Amino acid sequence: MQEKLILIVEDSTQIRMIITKALQAEGYATRQGRNGLDGLEQLKQAQPDLILSDINMPQMDGLEFFKAVRKNPRWVAIPFVFLTSHGTSEDIQRGRELGVEDYLTKPIEPEDLVNIINARLYRSTAVEVAQVGQAYLDTVKVLANAIEGRDKYTRGHVDRVTTYSLWMAKALKWSSQHIRMLEFGARLHDVGKIVIPGSVLNKPEPLTDQEWELMKKHTLAGAKMLQEIPHLRGTLPYVLYHHEKWDGTGYPKGLKGKDIPIQGRILALADVYDALTTARPYHEAKSHQEVIEIIAQDTGKHFDPQLVPVFVKIMNAMRAQAKK
Numbered sequence: 001m002q003e004k005l006i007l008i009v010e011d012s013t014q015i016r017m018i019i020t021k022a023l024q025a026e027g028y029a030t031r032q033g034r035n036g037l038d039g040l041e042q043l044k045q046a047q048p049d050l051i052l053s054d055i056n057m058p059q060m061d062g063l064e065f066f067k068a069v070r071k072n073p074r075w076v077a078i079p080f081v082f083l084t085s086h087g088t089s090e091d092i093q094r095g096r097e098l099g100v101e102d103y104l105t106k107p108i109e110p111e112d113l114v115n116i117i118n119a120r121l122y123r124s125t126a127v128e129v130a131q132v133g134q135a136y137l138d139t140v141k142v143l144a145n146a147i148e149g150r151d152k153y154t155r156g157h158v159d160r161v162t163t164y165s166l167w168m169a170k171a172l173k174w175s176s177q178h179i180r181m182l183e184f185g186a187r188l189h190d191v192g193k194i195v196i197p198g199s200v201l202n203k204p205e206p207l208t209d210q211e212w213e214l215m216k217k218h219t220l221a222g223a224k225m226l227q228e229i230p231h232l233r234g235t236l237p238y239v240l241y242h243h244e245k246w247d248g249t250g251y252p253k254g255l256k257g258k259d260i261p262i263q264g265r266i267l268a269l270a271d272v273y274d275a276l277t278t279a280r281p282y283h284e285a286k287s288h289q290e291v292i293e294i295i296a297q298d299t300g301k302h303f304d305p306q307l308v309p310v311f312v313k314i315m316n317a318m319r320a321q322a323k324k
C-alpha cells in the first residue's frame with residue numbers, strides 16, 4: 001500500500017517533532033508546517049491524506065488555516081483534525097461553527113494520537129469506497145435506463161430481471177462481492193442494444209431473418225463496450241452469455257451445458273421468465289403458472305437442469321409472499 005501522507009501544522013517545534021516521530025514509526029509519511037501560512041505552502045507542494053493542525057499559532061491560526069483549506073476545491077475533502085492545547089471551549093465552539101469534526105486535546109500520548117489518526121483515515125476511506133460504489137451503481141442505472149428508454153416493449157424489464165437474478169444469487173448463497181457484480185451485470189445485460197436501430201428494436205411485426213441476425217449482435221456489442229471499463233469487466237459473462245442455451249443452440253457462441261458461465265445461465269432464466277410474463281408485440285402476457293410450465297419443459301434444452309428447481313422454488317415463494 002502506498003504511504004499515507006499526514007501534514008502536521010504546529011508552532012511548537014518540540015510537539016511537531018514528537019508527533020512526526022510517532023506517525024513515522026507507524027509508517028506514515030509526514031510534512032510539517034509552523035503555522036497556517038506555512039501549512040498552505042506545504043499543501044501546494046503535496047496533497048496530504050489528512051491534516052493535523054494546532055489552533056493557536058502566529059501569523060495564521062488554525063481556524064483561518066482551516067477556512068483557507070476548505071475554500072480550495074482540491075483540498076475540500078481532506079480530513080482535518082484540530083489539536084488544541086487546553087481544549088478551550090471557545091476555540092472548539094468556533095471550530096464547530098466552521099464544520100470541524102475532530103479535536104485532539106494536548107498533551108496527547110503518541111499512541112492515542114496514532115490510533116485516532118488510523119481510525120479517522122479508515123473512516124474516510126470507507127466513506128469514499130461507499131460513495132464510489134454508489135456512483136458506479138447510479139451510472140450503470142442511467143446507462144441501462146437510456147437503453148430501455150429506446151425500447152418501448154421492455155419498460156421495467158431491467159429492474160425485474162435484476163430482482164429475479166438477485167433472488168437466485170441469494171438462494172445460491174453467493175458472496176456479497178459476486179452479488180454486487182450480478183446487479184451490475186443484470187442491469188447492463190442488454191446494453192449492446194444501443195447499436196440496434198430503433199426501427200428494428202420497436203418493430204411491431206416479427207423480425208426478418210436479417211433483422212434477427214442484427215438483433216443477436218447486442219451481446220457482443222455490449223461486451224465490447226464494457227470490456228473497456230476495468231471495474232465492470234465482471235459483468236461480461238452476463239452480457240455475453242444470457243442468450244446461450246443448455247443444449248448448445250443459443251448465441252453468440254453456441255456454448256453447451258456448464259461451458260456456459262453460471263452468470264449467463266441464471267440471467268437466461270430471469271430474462272425469459274420476465275419476457276413471457278409481460279406483453280410483447282408477438283405475444284400476450286402469460287401467467288406465472290404457464291411460464292413456470294414452459295420453463296420446466298425447456299429444462300435441459302434451454303435451461304440448466306440444476307438451476308431450474310431453484311428458480312421455480314424461489315419464484316413460487318416470492319409470488320406466494322406477494323399475494324399475502
Ligand SMILES: [Fe+2]
Nearest residue numbers: 189190242243
Ligand atoms: Fe438480451
